Amino acid sequence: MTSENTRTRLLAAARHLFALQSFAGTSLQMIADRLGVTKAAVYHHFKTRDEILEAVLEPALDEMRALIADAEAQRGFTARADRMLTGFVELTVRHRDLILLLANDPGVGNALRSSEDVADLLARPADLLARDRLDPADRVRASVALAGIATSAGSVLLTDVDDETLRATLIDTGRRILGLRRRPAH
The missing domain is CATH 1.10.10.60 (Homeodomain-like)
Incomplete structure (x- = not known):
């Protein structure tokens, strides 16, 4: 082997x-x-176990880094926020099991917060989703959208919901929370 x-x-x-x-x-x-x-x-x-945890999470964290870079490259708030939102939904649906682990295991959260790079990485999506980072209401909306997406994607109550339905519903709900224009169905 x-x-x-x-x-x-x-x-x-x-x-x-x-x-x-x-x-x-x-x-x-x-x-x-x-x-x-x-x-x-x-x-x-x-x-160490922490090294194993980092290796388990690394592919998803790499995807998050690429998503953030892609969202930041978009012109204008709406394009940046929509790219961050749709990409975050895709990422969380694809990694539902990891989201469940992150959301429900305080030990994982503590281990991740101790890494400055990871803590910064996890804070950046909210910055991209808040129209005005200094406006508390915008920051709350961004936080609710991200937390709602992550909680729903990792929810044991929604394991019977297929990925496509979950993805479409989370994107639509996120856009509503953030006040982004909904794109017409194709």
């Missing part, structure tokens, strides 16, 4: 255990046991 294959399996096992037992409730030994390898094999790839 290749080292890359072991790393991929290790991240999948960690992701599963984080969702099942929580981030704080998962040890490196539990991850090793799930894979049937030694703890030393886990240490070969990662020294």
Whole structure:
């Protein structure tokens, strides 16, 4: 078995255990046991649980970075906000399991807040969605839109809703909250 294959399996096992037992409730030994390898094999790839969490989240964080850059490149507030909104919905629907982990596991939130880069990354979408960053009402609307999207995408109450319906409804609802013009249906 290749080292890359072991790393991929290790991240999948960690992701599963984080969702099942929580981030704080998962040890490196539990991850090793799930894979049937030694703890030393886990240490070969990662020294800490925090490193594993970062690796589990990295693809989604990379997508968020690209989305923010794309939204910032748009001309005018409406285009920037609409790109941020639709991209954020796409990202959260695609990573529903990670959103559930982020929303429901305080240990994950604490670990992420300790990373200045990640904390800044998670704050930037609200800036792109607030028409006037100094207006408390605009900031509240941006926060409600983002939190509502993330909470809904990760909600165990909505697991029966297909991705396309969830995506369309979240975009429409986000536009209403933010006061963005709705695009006509094609």
